[in-house]
Amino acid sequence: MELEHYFPIWGKLTGAEKVILEQSAVERAAPKGTMLHNGSSDCVGVFLIRSGQLRAFILSDEGKEITIYRLFERDLCLFSASCMMQSIQFDVTIEAEKDSELWVIPTDVYKKLMDTSAVVANYTNQVMASRFSEVMWLVEQIMWKSFDKRLASFLLEESTLDGSDTLRITHDRIAAHMGTAREVVTRMLRYFQEEGMVALTRGAIELKDRKRLQQLSE
Amino acid sequence: MELEHYFPIWGKLTGAEKVILEQSAVERAAPKGTMLHNGSSDCVGVFLIRSGQLRAFILSDEGKEITIYRLFERDLCLFSASCMMQSIQFDVTIEAEKDSELWVIPTDVYKKLMDTSAVVANYTNQVMASRFSEVMWLVEQIMWKSFDKRLASFLLEESTLDGSDTLRITHDRIAAHMGTAREVVTRMLRYFQEEGMVALTRGAIELKDRKRLQQLSE
Numbered sequence: 092m093e094l095e096h097y098f099p100i101w102g103k104l105t106g107a108e109k110v111i112l113e114q115s116a117v118e119r120a121a122p123k124g125t126m127l128h129n130g131s132s133d134c135v136g137v138f139l140i141r142s143g144q145l146r147a148f149i150l151s152d153e154g155k156e157i158t159i160y161r162l163f164e165r166d167l168c169l170f171s172a173s174c175m176m177q178s179i180q181f182d183v184t185i186e187a188e189k190d191s192e193l194w195v196i197p198t199d200v201y202k203k204l205m206d207t208s209a210v211v212a213n214y215t216n217q218v219m220a221s222r223f224s225e226v227m228w229l230v231e232q233i234m235w236k237s238f239d240k241r242l243a244s245f246l247l248e249e250s251t252l253d254g255s256d257t258l259r260i261t262h263d264r265i266a267a268h269m270g271t272a273r274e275v276v277t278r279m280l281r282y283f284q285e286e287g288m289v290a291l292t293r294g295a296i297e298l299k300d301r302k303r304l305q306q307l308s309e
Numbered sequence: 310m311e312l313e314h315y316f317p318i319w320g321k322l323t324g325a326e327k328v329i330l331e332q333s334a335v336e337r338a339a340p341k342g343t344m345l346h347n348g349s350s351d352c353v354g355v356f357l358i359r360s361g362q363l364r365a366f367i368l369s370d371e372g373k374e375i376t377i378y379r380l381f382e383r384d385l386c387l388f389s390a391s392c393m394m395q396s397i398q399f400d401v402t403i404e405a406e407k408d409s410e411l412w413v414i415p416t417d418v419y420k421k422l423m424d425t426s427a428v429v430a431n432y433t434n435q436v437m438a439s440r441f442s443e444v445m446w447l448v449e450q451i452m453w454k455s456f457d458k459r460l461a462s463f464l465l466e467e468s469t470l471d472g473s474d475t476l477r478i479t480h481d482r483i484a485a486h487m488g489t490a491r492e493v494v495t496r497m498l499r500y501f502q503e504e505g506m507v508a509l510t511r512g513a514i515e516l517k518d519r520k521r522l523q524q525l526s527e
Contacts, residue, residue: 149448179442181445217394223444235370270453
């Protein structure tokens with residue numbers, strides 16, 4: 092068990108708290124595409140990411156999506172245990188976006204730790220504030236940034252996450268991430284291609300001019 | 310000092326914590342229009358609202374606004390002390406929307422309480438989660454609800470807050486609340502008037518058919 096290397100505040104926990112976490116956390120493999128948490132229908136526990144990449148998104152009544160943030164190694168996912176905080180009045184869906192490994196800390200175990208330990212409660216607060224900040228960034232993007240700028244940012248971010256200039260992603264998936272329609276994405280990508288910023292091939296988008304994409308996104 | 314009647318978790322604090330709060334909290338009157346917190350430029354402390362109504366909003370580089378939530382009696386405003394949590398990476402502006410009275414709890418005092426008390430830390434977490442929920446609601450509104458529905462919701466909410474069917478608010482102010490342009494608001498209000506849902510007079514909007522506004526907003 093290497094939980095101690097991944098739990099960010101391990102060194103600040105008491106011996107008893109460490110034992111509780113080690114005994115209750117369950118390792119889980121989540122291959123790409125696994126739905127790990129489905130809105131309000133479950134409350135499986137807090138996820139601690141060991142490797143891979145998770146995506147948190149919200150769903151409209153009509154099935155439209157928008158990505159609100161990603162989770163990476165050492166991140167803690169609170170919303171898969173949202174029933175432990177009655178003030179959380181929204182539903183988030185969590186899926187594995189890459190092959191991932193994680194620990195599941197049962198909701199009641201985490202809640203008990205948080206209720207009794209100021210250290211755990213304050214760390215939870217920091218995690219919540221980080222996610223909140225990401226959503227506030229999203230609000231600003233949606234309200235004040237035009238779609239071409241948002242798309243340029245998205246392509247650059249994906250390229251960084253994948254470590255490649257060639258993105259294997261469909262226009263449909265981009266539309267789901269950004270909460271828009273596929274046609275809107277396709278139209279803008281074609282414009283980017285005409286401008287020499289990207290090259291579109293079957294199933295892939297190649298970034299040809301990162302500098303201009305960067306300028307556009309700013 | 311009646312702080313104890315307003316601080317929601319007063320009964321759960323230790324005697325020492327109560328003394329610290331009573332000795333450090335400062336009463337402040339904030340007439341309507343007072344700017345209480347200005348983005349990242351200050352970190353005055355946590356506000357505990359005694360009476361009145363505060364508005365939290367974000368500002369774009371071009372000076373566009375959007376209201377993200379309101380605060381009422383007994384609410385705690387954390388973002389006026391956002392420097393106490395490094396994970397808060399966004400700026401909120403707070404103004405008194407009605408004549409208000411509040412206590413200001415100095416940032417360092419609140420931070421020390423939170424760091425040492427699991428009760429205070431967990432309550433802070435609940436407050437953060439509530440605000441987070443309000444912002445998530447806003448994201449869903451912006452992404453998935455058409456402007457006519459959002460405006461109908463806004464008029465009904467304002468009417469409830471003011472306890473009146475006649476709203477004394479300019480189209481400019483509504484536009485600032487909703488993050489849009491005045492022309493867009495005026496055009497939609499005229500449509501509502503043609504449909505008999507509101508009556509527009511100089512400086513006021515009268516709700517004439519709450520039932521239809523309600524249906525529209527759902």
